[in-house]
Amino acid sequence: MKIKVGIVGGAGYTAGELIRILLHHEYAELGAIVSSSNAGNAVHQVHDDLVGETELRFATELAGDEDVVFLCLGHGNSKAWLQKNTLPESTAIIDLSNDFRLAADAEFAGREFVYGLPELNRSRIQQAQSIANPGCFATAIQLALLPLAQAGRLTDDVHVSAITGSTGAGQGLAETVHFSWRSNNVSIYKPFTHQHLGEIGESLAQLQPQLGADIHFIPYRGNFARGIFASVYTPSELTQDEARALYQQFYADAPFTTVSDKEIHLKQVVNTNRCLLHVQKVGKQLLITSAIDNLVKGASGQAVQNMNLLFGLPETTGLILKAVNF
Known part of the structure; x- marks a missing residue:
């Protein structure tokens, strides 16, 4: 079985990562990669890590026979694209923007988008036809808190400090993504108001309806290219051993989420679809620390994980990736 894949918005960071993964996915057949700004150009001219990997060229439109289409468009643009373009009902959609992540936005153009965090919604994803892929910060923070929510243990405010690499800002030009600004520099942005807070709150309330906690989130811009490291803490009556047992039990069947006995760091997860967690009292x-690669588990890898679930494949298919530890 080959899954015919199309990509819309093929020139950005998440699309490049998606192409890299899908080219080596044994059940994926990569077809049209649509980019309005690069139509006709070789894909490897934009994503130069793919030189020698593919001779595909950017297209102006999809082929029309895709089994699944990944939307790698900027936030707000997926809705606009679906309003102008009609896909067959049989074509699955996996959207990597924030357009359909919240419950209020989940129904659109005759489709119902399921929130695509496999550790939370695996069975719903398997039955879905349209997926809203989670945000990168949201993925790291939710995976740090879901076990507590399921146990009804989020009863006090949660404080989060999390830092992300420059690729989290996309390829658009702005002062804060220039190397000369980002290098040897750290700054905060959107304190307490980050757009991922909405999806985090909805996921936690899904497990703990009477959520007795506010989430206070300070995001940081890091002076490195990729990865997210989150420090999450909240008062708890659990002992350290009880908390670790709770997390290990919750993620026992999650192939990409691991609870580490040792303190964790970013190099353990960069270039992988893994989330590493460490729990201590x-x-x-x-205190729960959480580390992911923002472009893989935080975006394109998780999107492929969702595709695997949609088409009845093992979650790990095409996603056994090596960390860059040195």
Whole structure:
């Protein structure tokens, strides 16, 4: 069985990562890669890590016979694209923007988008036809908190500090993505108001309807290219051993989420679809650290993980990737 794949918005970081993964996916047949700004150009001219990997060229439109279409468009543009373009009902959609992640936006153009966090919604994803892929910060933070929510243990405010690499800002030009600005520099942005807070809150409430906690989130821009490292803490009556057992049980069947006995760092997850978690008790505070690659588990890898679930494949298909540890 080959899954015919189309990509819309093929020139950005997430699309490049998606192409890299799908070219080596044994059940994927990569077809039209649509880019209005690069139509006719070789894909490897834009994504130069793919030199020698593919001779595909960017297209102006989809072929029309795709089994699944990935929308790698900027936030707000997926809705606009679907309003102008009609896909067959049989074609699955996996959207990597934030257009359909919230419950209020989940129904659109005759489709119902399921929130695509496999560790939370695996069975719903398997039955879905349209997927809203989670945000990168949202993925790292939710995976740090879901076990507590399921156990009804989020009863006090949660504080989060998380830092992301420059690729999280996309390829658009802005002062804060220039190398000369980002190098040897750290800054915060959107304190307490980050757009991923909405999806985080909805996911936690799905497991703990009477959520007794506010999430106070400070995002940081890092001076590195890729990865997210989140420090999440909240008062808890659990002992360290009880908390670790809770997390290990929750993620026992999650192939990409691992609870580490040792403290974690970014190099363990960069270039992989993994999330590493570490749980420790310090005084009255339960501290959970979470690390992912923002372009893989935080975007394109998770999108392929969702595709695998949609088409009845093992979640790990095409996603056994090596970390860049040195």
